[in-house]
Amino acid sequence: MKLSICTDSMGNLSYTDMLDRCVELGLEGVEMTGGGWSPAPHVPTEELLADKGKLKAFAKELEARGLEIAALNVSGNPLDPGALGEKHRKDTDMTIRLAGELGVKKIVMMSGLPPAAPGDSIPNWITYTVSWPPTLQDALNYQWNDVAIPYWEQLVKLSDEVGVDKFALENFSSMLVWNPETLFRLRDAVGPKVGLNLDPSHLFWKGADPIASARALGPAIHHLHGKDARIERGLADVNGLLETKVVEDTVNRAWNYVAVGAGHDLQWWKEFFSVCRMMGYNDWVSLEMEDLTMSVEAGIEGSVAALQQTISR
Template identity: 45%
Template sequence: MILFSGCPGGGPKDTQPNWVTCPWPPDFLEVLDYQWNGVAIPFWTQEAKFARDHGVKLAFEAHPGFIVYNPETILKLRKACGNTIGANLDPSHFFWQGIDPIAAARALQGAIHYVHAKDTRVDVINTKVNGTLDTKNYGDVLSRSWVFRTCGYGHDEIWWNNFVSTLKLCGYDHVLSIEHEDSLMTPKEGLEKAITFLQRVVIREKSGKATWF
């Protein structure tokens, strides 16, 4: 099952999420302690047990705005709540955070439950001015620091070759699920282009026994 971790408020009486992005002022550390130890870990421990009892794995998509947003926080929740919890590795959310999804796949070895195939184009000019935290509408492509793109329109085939190869090396040889959120293409065109692109990238055959060593 693919899901998000959610983001608790900053305290028991809060009604809105509170995403902490830095450790100062120290109030933020108190918020993080409450969110993780007071809410997220107890909640997801119970949910993970229910999922495990029913033969279901929980694949968390790391997404900024939630408490699980990078490999470190995925592994933190997994360590606290058990191996039923793992990653839905979506490279698109890592690109714009400055995370290398290939390095992330290696860090998440053994904990990758599912993979989304979605690309991101980081606008070098806008990022130099405003950084990558961007709340402008996704349709405002020219002004945004980054936008989601169809596979191949943010990173080239060589990158995707390396990504797929790394997934295989790390023990993941399963689905690449195309997710379309490209503001410049219709869902039909984006899906068709992604399929054509990924057909050249996916490794279909088992490597078999090597004869050269």
């Protein structure tokens, strides 16, 4: 396994300064965003696609530092029915095409989440039993069969055209694909190019065991995010793990995203990476630093140190 970082956490740095900092940290690669919810601080996707000279200069800066692009990331909701979805679909297409130009084989993104019925304006994450009311069964069928699967069939076709080999879908909340079971539903429909970006942090607060998930996924693990979460004592015990407070309200939340090692100890992380390697995954691990309980720099340095000690080389 090789260690990279999701570079949005260093969005205050210029492209070249960010690359220099990655070298200082001992990283081997970068996972950079090309759009979606991110402002894409380091990847001017449209400019690079339009100008071969800029594209060549962009790649040269990486080569000069011995860094690789672990993946291009375009996380967002391309299935949103409004202007947001239109933008995210455009960003997704451009990022896939840019990956083809750069020779990057992996796209990290999210499955998207549609509304529950034609004409609805708000995406609907159905996580309650569809027995009550039974109309939820029709809503899920609409989301999957009428919206998501046709869209993903088109994305797989585009990836074939430009030479992208893998989609790694993050098991994020408020997405149609949010755990291994939902990943396999999409994968079975559109093919093995679609796999999971196995991010333990989201599975922790959903009550799942990421190590068991890794065993179940096997070759469907397409990417790993090094990201931890902590269930907050005394709060989750009272209110459970469903949490609607903003992420900045760390002191009152039942769970928080934290630096690697601040939620689960290094023994846990060693076992996690060992099992992922045992199941056949021997590729990039990208640090995603979203800990709001400490400074960004402290979170990055602590997480890099923890991951360097635990990934399976």
